[in-house]
Amino acid sequence: MKIEILNTGSELLLGTTLNTHGRWMGQQLFKLGLRVARQTTVPDGDAIRGALDEAVRRADVAIVTGGLGPTSDDITREAASAVTGTELIEDEAALRSLEAFFEKRGRTMAPDNRKQAQVPVGAEVLSNPNGTAPGIYIPPRLNGAANCAIFLLPGPPRELYPMWEAEVVPKLRSLSGGDVLANLAQLSLAMVGESDVHQELDADLAKIAGLEVGYCARLGEVDVRLIGSDDAVKEGRARVLSSFSENCFSEAAESLEQVVVRQMAEHGLKLATAESCTGGLIASRLTDVPGASAVLTHGWVTYANEAKVSQLGVSETDLADHGAVSEPVARQMAEGALRVSGADLAVAVTGIAGPDGGTSEKPVGTVFIGLARRGRETEVSRQLHPRDRHGFKRMVSQSSLDLLRRAVAEKAARSSGL
Amino acid sequence: MKIEILNTGSELLLGTTLNTHGRWMGQQLFKLGLRVARQTTVPDGDAIRGALDEAVRRADVAIVTGGLGPTSDDITREAASAVTGTELIEDEAALRSLEAFFEKRGRTMAPDNRKQAQVPVGAEVLSNPNGTAPGIYIPPRLNGAANCAIFLLPGPPRELYPMWEAEVVPKLRSLSGGDVLANLAQLSLAMVGESDVHQELDADLAKIAGLEVGYCARLGEVDVRLIGSDDAVKEGRARVLSSFSENCFSEAAESLEQVVVRQMAEHGLKLATAESCTGGLIASRLTDVPGASAVLTHGWVTYANEAKVSQLGVSETDLADHGAVSEPVARQMAEGALRVSGADLAVAVTGIAGPDGGTSEKPVGTVFIGLARRGRETEVSRQLHPRDRHGFKRMVSQSSLDLLRRAVAEKAARSSGL
Numbered sequence: 001m002k003i004e005i006l007n008t009g010s011e012l013l014l015g016t017t018l019n020t021h022g023r024w025m026g027q028q029l030f031k032l033g034l035r036v037a038r039q040t041t042v043p044d045g046d047a048i049r050g051a052l053d054e055a056v057r058r059a060d061v062a063i064v065t066g067g068l069g070p071t072s073d074d075i076t077r078e079a080a081s082a083v084t085g086t087e088l089i090e091d092e093a094a095l096r097s098l099e100a101f102f103e104k105r106g107r108t109m110a111p112d113n114r115k116q117a118q119v120p121v122g123a124e125v126l127s128n129p130n131g132t133a134p135g136i137y138i139p140p141r142l143n144g145a146a147n148c149a150i151f152l153l154p155g156p157p158r159e160l161y162p163m164w165e166a167e168v169v170p171k172l173r174s175l176s177g178g179d180v181l182a183n184l185a186q187l188s189l190a191m192v193g194e195s196d197v198h199q200e201l202d203a204d205l206a207k208i209a210g211l212e213v214g215y216c217a218r219l220g221e222v223d224v225r226l227i228g229s230d231d232a233v234k235e236g237r238a239r240v241l242s243s244f245s246e247n248c249f250s251e252a253a254e255s256l257e258q259v260v261v262r263q264m265a266e267h268g269l270k271l272a273t274a275e276s277c278t279g280g281l282i283a284s285r286l287t288d289v290p291g292a293s294a295v296l297t298h299g300w301v302t303y304a305n306e307a308k309v310s311q312l313g314v315s316e317t318d319l320a321d322h323g324a325v326s327e328p329v330a331r332q333m334a335e336g337a338l339r340v341s342g343a344d345l346a347v348a349v350t351g352i353a354g355p356d357g358g359t360s361e362k363p364v365g366t367v368f369i370g371l372a373r374r375g376r377e378t379e380v381s382r383q384l385h386p387r388d389r390h391g392f393k394r395m396v397s398q399s400s401l402d403l404l405r406r407a408v409a410e411k412a413a414r415s416s417g418l
Numbered sequence: 419m420k421i422e423i424l425n426t427g428s429e430l431l432l433g434t435t436l437n438t439h440g441r442w443m444g445q446q447l448f449k450l451g452l453r454v455a456r457q458t459t460v461p462d463g464d465a466i467r468g469a470l471d472e473a474v475r476r477a478d479v480a481i482v483t484g485g486l487g488p489t490s491d492d493i494t495r496e497a498a499s500a501v502t503g504t505e506l507i508e509d510e511a512a513l514r515s516l517e518a519f520f521e522k523r524g525r526t527m528a529p530d531n532r533k534q535a536q537v538p539v540g541a542e543v544l545s546n547p548n549g550t551a552p553g554i555y556i557p558p559r560l561n562g563a564a565n566c567a568i569f570l571l572p573g574p575p576r577e578l579y580p581m582w583e584a585e586v587v588p589k590l591r592s593l594s595g596g597d598v599l600a601n602l603a604q605l606s607l608a609m610v611g612e613s614d615v616h617q618e619l620d621a622d623l624a625k626i627a628g629l630e631v632g633y634c635a636r637l638g639e640v641d642v643r644l645i646g647s648d649d650a651v652k653e654g655r656a657r658v659l660s661s662f663s664e665n666c667f668s669e670a671a672e673s674l675e676q677v678v679v680r681q682m683a684e685h686g687l688k689l690a691t692a693e694s695c696t697g698g699l700i701a702s703r704l705t706d707v708p709g710a711s712a713v714l715t716h717g718w719v720t721y722a723n724e725a726k727v728s729q730l731g732v733s734e735t736d737l738a739d740h741g742a743v744s745e746p747v748a749r750q751m752a753e754g755a756l757r758v759s760g761a762d763l764a765v766a767v768t769g770i771a772g773p774d775g776g777t778s779e780k781p782v783g784t785v786f787i788g789l790a791r792r793g794r795e796t797e798v799s800r801q802l803h804p805r806d807r808h809g810f811k812r813m814v815s816q817s818s819l820d821l822l823r824r825a826v827a828e829k830a831a832r833s834s835g836l
Contacts, residue, residue: 011634013454014643015444019437022459026433036431038465041440041457044632051456054472071616071633072624104804110617130806132613158637158809214432273698273719279705280691280698283719287697290773290807292721298729299719301691301701307716307759311729341725355708389708 001176002037003029004059006051008066008076009155010043020157021065028164030214031184032172033227049079056083056148060140061175063168066155068133070112076152077118077136084138084150086120094125094134101132126151126167131159137171149175183233185226187240189247190256190402197222200243211236219391220398221249221256249405256401261289261296263408264345271404272298272341274312274333276324277351277367279303281397298341302333312336312348325350325362330380334370345407346372347400353392367396371403419594420455421447422477424469426484426494427573428461438575439483446582448602450590467497474501474566478558479593481586484573486551488530494570495536495554502556502568504538512543512552519550544569544585549577555589567593601651603644605658607665608674608820615640618661629654637809638816639667639674667823674819679707679714681826682763689822690759691717692730692751694742695769695785699815716759720751730754730766743768743780748798752788763825764790765818771810785814789821 005025011017022039029036037059042051048067055062067076081088095117102109116133119125126135131154138150151168153160189197194217201224205213211232214225226236241248249259264271273283273296283299286292300311305324308314314332322328333348351367358364365386372378381403385395423443429435440457447454455477460469466485473480485494499506513535520527534551537543544553554570569586571578607615612635619642623631629650632643644654659666667677682689691701691714701717704710718729723742726732731754736746751766769785776782783804790796799821803813 009634010632011641011643012440013444013457014632015441015446015448017634018441019457022430023433023436026431028433030433035461037461038469039431039459041454043453043455047456069616070613071620073632106802107611110613112617112620113613130809156635156637158806162806216433275698277705278702279710279714280693280701280717280719281705283698283721284696284702284811287695287699287719287721287771288807288811290771292697296697296719297722298725299698299717299721301698301705301714301717301719303701303705303711303717304715310758311716340728353705353708389706393702393706 001034001061002059003034003061003063004055005036005039006048006055006062006064007039007041007155008044008048008064009041010045010073012041013043021155021160024157024161025063027214027216028169029172030225030227031186032169032176033184034172034176044073045075048076049082052079052150053083056150059148061149061151061172063151063153065153065160068116068135068152068154070110070116070132077115077120080136080138080150080152081120084120086122086138088118089121090114090117091119091125091134092117094119097127097134098132126153126163128154128159128163130162131156133159135163135167137167183228183230185233185237186251186253187224187226187237187244187248188250188253188256189222189224189240189244190249190405191220191399192222192244192247194222197224197244201240204239205236208232208235208239219387219394223253246406249402255285255289256398256405257285258289260401260404260408261286261292261294263405263412264295265291267408267412269295269345269408269411270341270343271296272300272337272343272346274300274302274337274346274348274370276302276308276333276349277353278349278393278396278400281393282347282349282400285397285401297343298337300337308333308350312340323362325352325366325368327368327380327382330368330370331372331378334372334378334380338372338374344374345404346370347404348372349396349400351392351396353389355389365392367392367399369396369400369403371407373407419452419479420477421452421479421481422473423454423457424466424473424480424482425457425459425573426462426466426482427459428463430459431461439573439578442575442579443481446587447590450587450594452590452594462491463493466494467500470497470568471501474564474568477566479567479569479590481569481571483571483578486534486553486570486572488528488534488550495533495538498554498556498568498570499538502538504540504556506536507539508532508535509537509543509552510535512537515545515552516550544571544581546572546577546581548580549574551577553581553585555585601646601648603651603655604669604671605642605644605655605662605666606668606671606674607640607642607658607662608667608823609638609817610640610662610665612640615642615662619658622657623654626650626653626657637812638820641671664824667820673703673707674816674823675703676707678819678822678826679704679710679712681823681830682713683709685826685830687713687763687826687829688759688761689714690755690761690764692755692764692766692788693717693719694721694726694751694767695771696767696811696814696818697721699811700765700767700818703815703819715761716755718755726751726768730758741780743770743784743786745786745798745800748786748788749790749796752790752798753796756790756792762792763822764788765822766790767814767818769810769814771807773807783810785810785817787814787818787821789825791825
């Protein structure tokens with residue numbers, strides 16, 4: 001099944017916004033055993049019409065993102081109508097749901113928004129609980145120009161992603177029909193570099209007949225995706241785990257923070273965070289997970305030294321003698337957070353995010369991570385993540401969450417008598 | 419001058435690699451007053467031939483990246499030769515420079531690399547000091563199929579970027595000849611919906627001759643981009659500001675948190691945050707900005723009620739009587755943060771992120787935001803952001819940062835006697 005992706009949006013071509021849809025859809029389609037044959041980006045406005053007209057002649061499925069907004073340069077609906085030779089009419093259900101969206105937010109719907117309820121005759125409306133633009137599915141039989149199924153989807157990820165799961169995936173499955181869906185295993189590995197994973201696994205995985213391997217690296221984690229026959233996937237999975245079982249935090253596409261919150265909740269554990277260089281990112285990632293309130297009780301962002309002293313009881317002498325970025329300060333921050341909060345575990349970070357503040361002894365990227373646990377010795381690890389500010393914060397939060405995950409796993413192993 | 423970009427590489431479509439070439443080239447071209455009319459990604463192998471053939475018929479300039487390597491699926495050279503009807507011959511200078519590249523590294527050149535010295539007759543070789551693949555420039559007059567200039571460039575950024583500066587930019591300047599450089603204004607507006615911006619501005623901006631308008635919406639903010647003649651941009655900018663001057667937080671593509679940190683640092687103001695429902699996101703956004711340590715001293719993530727009481731002095735009676743998500747609790751959190759930290763301003767948020775915990779009186783999405791200032795009455799605003807957890811946290815952090823921005827602007831206006 002030949003699939004083309006069309007992204008509309010002048011901001012994607014003016015260099016102001018990075019187009020992440022190509023990668024994201026490539027990943028989603030790969031999970032279904034499907035591939036992208038071509039991806040095209042055009043500016044807002046007329047260009048989508050020509051690009052869509054070309055795509056439907058080449059492809060079996062054309063997936064368009066963007067251009068469904070209320071303004072004059074949002075003309076994806078009109079383009080699809082012209083290309084398929086179908087008339088646009090107002091869809092009552094879509095209009096109701098638009099009105100409800102505004103009503104729920106106590107706002108009046110602008111007249112321009114009304115055009116967002118227009119749909120080619122015979123097309124299907126894909127509901128959008130997270131925005132005003134409903135998606136549209138135009139089945140192949142309605143397409144005057146070619147035998148191509150067309151999806152019109154909103155551009156913003158927070159609207160696109162849920163619609164993809166709920167509406168697009170089932171339709172793609174049925175469109176791909178006889179295409180055999182491959183077995184899939186996805187192993188998420190924390191705190192290991194992509195090149196190390198390649199170095200360690202590539203040659204061995206390549207020898208497994210009928211196995212396709214995909215990697216997806218984010219900062220501080222790598223997903224290894226295995227697709228193929230039942231046996232091939234099983235053998236590949238065993239190979240990955242033989243090298244990286246300790247790094248593997250999920251085989252169910254969970255985020256690291258989801259795993260930490262779920263496991264701590266399962267064990268009835270309470271957590272406190274004390275952050276300097278990450279500035280609240282660890283707590284923020286944890287509280288992205290529904291139900292985090294059952295686990296995280298207290299968090300501190302002790303950016304100033306005075307805050308470390310007054311809030312967490314860090315010794316002024318140690319601050320003066322060793323500096324804020326030091327082993328004793330990380331230790332005292334973690335222990336202070338544990339003591340003040342009454343939690344079972346506390347994690348503390350203090351480091352140099354940069355761009356300034358580094359020394360030859362403690363260069364930019366240096367961080368001390370403290371892990372305090374009720375009734376156990378506090379552990380402090382020193383790490384170096386010489387990256388830009390965002391990258392540094394992300395790596396330190398990742399490493400901290402992974403330490404928490406390992407601590408909970410260890411506790412679980414102990415309490416079950418292992 | 420109509421420019422199309424073609425990127426080749428299967429990894430870009432399998433979701434393993436993010437395609438950053440589109441954004442990067444968009445930025446580079448914009449600096450020259452040029453735009454990208456279309457960007458296309460195709461897998462390695464045959465697909466580039468069809469895509470290039472289509473592009474040269476539409477565009478004045480086609481810029482291809484990737485597919486210049488030594489392997490069998492690197493066929494960009496062959497595709498360009500076929501599309502333009504020119505023969506490939508071995509270029510002696512290119513071969514010498516290839517050999518020199520390997521020699522310098524003490525490696526023997528593999529026979530496959532020799533094909534990298536092949537160039538269409540009459541094309542120009544663009545030297546690549548950072549890799550084995552030389553670039554190729556095929557001027558329009560050589561193009562059999564259409565009057566389109568073609569650049570074939572290497573994919574890896576470390577090879578592409580220097581070649582772009584040294585070889586591509588001068589040629590683009592001469593190709594674009596008399597094209598006038600466009601003026602650009604970008605106004606970033608906070609806490610206003612995209613549809614409200616359209617409703618208010620579209621009709622008026624459309625009347626300004628020679629003005630192109632682009633919008634880019636993120637959650638809680640909209641960029642309005644104006645491109646055109648000097649006068650048109652000036653007039654458009656004035657029109658935007660006549661409606662949204664209070665919402666406009668940057669005309670220099672700064673983030674809201676950058677503006678808050680910069681302005682507070684300029685006024686020597688210290689800040690504390692007290693977060694419940696945002697779980698540290700406000701502090702984390704602020705600390706994404708280099709130099710945030712000059713501004714943010716203390717942050718609390720008082721997720722548990724007990725933390726609100728013990729850390730910020732929130733009244734247990736008020737928590738019991740009004741609930742954690744209430745006006746008095748937001749007020750006391752802000753005032754507690756101000757008192758304990760000794761800062762000049764403190765912002766506090768308490769709300770219901772969901773998916774659970776809503777009531778008919780306080781539905782999911784309800785939030786109280788408190789702003790405490792030294793020597794002034796504390797202000798608490800109640801807002802409703804009924805979104806998913808990520809969206810809710812983002813909107814509340816956005817609203818909080820915008821309140822801080824306005825408070826600093828107000829202070830600046832007062833102290834300058836306005």
